[in-house]
Amino acid sequence: MTRALNKLSAQRLKSAGPGKLSDGGGLWFAKSKDGNAKWFLRVVVHRRRREMGLGAYPAVSLKEARLEAEKWRAVVREGKDPIKLRDKLARDAERNMHLLHDIALDAFESRKAELKGDGTAGRWFSPLEIHVLPKLGKVPVSEIDQRDIRDTLAPIWHEKAETARKAMNRLAICMRHAAALGLEVDLQATEKAKALLGKQRHQTQNTPALHWQDVPTFYQSLTEGTVTELALRLLILTAVRSYPLRFLQLDQIEGDIWTIPAEAMKGRKDATSDFRVPLSTEALAVIEQAKPFARDGFLFPGVKRGVISDATMSRYMDRRGMAERPHGFRSSFRDWTAEATQTPYEVAETCLGHVAGNKVERAYRRTDFLEQRRVLMERWSTFCSERAGDVVLRGLFNG
Structure with missing residues (x-):
């Protein structure tokens, strides 16, 4: 009808x-x-x-x-x-209206356990927070395409290449996170954006490092006994990265061994154990000098709260008119081992916390070369702290 x-x-x-x-x-x-x-x-x-x-x-x-x-x-x-x-x-429309800002926070939250200090340093989230979210944070993630990403990162793609690369990487993680939540997103959007942006012109440069022969002069100039200088001295003597040093807690030190928790060791993703650092006589002396400054268990506290920042040590070197950076002392140490000693490759790399050798070699290796590293770090400390003109010669391994 x-x-x-x-x-x-x-x-x-x-x-x-x-x-x-x-x-x-x-x-x-x-x-x-x-x-x-x-x-x-x-x-x-x-x-x-x-x-x-x-x-x-x-x-x-x-x-x-x-x-x-x-x-x-x-x-x-x-x-x-x-x-x-x-x-x-x-319901589908509401589900796909999730904003990138919310997705990014959720993705960050789910990855905190993988990051140093649960990501409190902010290095994982900051490329998104500074360079992506101000423009795309309020956009539904399902609407973001390669043109949006290109227009957002184009201003820093060549000028701040490494930062842009990190921002693109974090954004790709957010897109995958959104897809895992069941949202309709273009998982290829970041790759398409890279194609639109083209190859980055900027070449990543190594961290400026002081030549190993000049390290003793700088080390011996750190005489004021401030938290910053003491942190720099221990950084040089141990050749560790600044993060574990800045967050060094007194209960991590037992005798002449400093044990760094595995989660604080960058570049050791397949490592499941902590990393032991042998402390030289000079390093132990620096620690004793720093103890009166300790706060909340941390050996190198910040001025008001938390711990000393990496920027604090860098600014100190800036004020000294130096282009070199604290991280560069690891390179100084590594060059010293290569040019002034006969240290085996595996021992030298282990001193830096690197995982040396292929997967099979690591599977059969059961040592962290602690005793050999103890001797080497004592030699390095002597080289850095002694003023005698023949220190370089005494720093050589004789086999």
């Missing part, structure tokens, strides 16, 4: 009193006594009468209501429940 359609007119709606008016085909106009009006559609699905609202009048016009009604009648003709389908579409 064919039902008449389009029985109402715009003029009829304006003059309508309280009650219900049929436009045909199940489309109804209803007006209450308080003057509010709305549209609804009556359909029969699976022998059940269903009634679904189509919006308020006049926000939804007569023309719009008819179009909406026909859309849902077509759904009924396919044997589907229009109300259930609309609810599903609404």
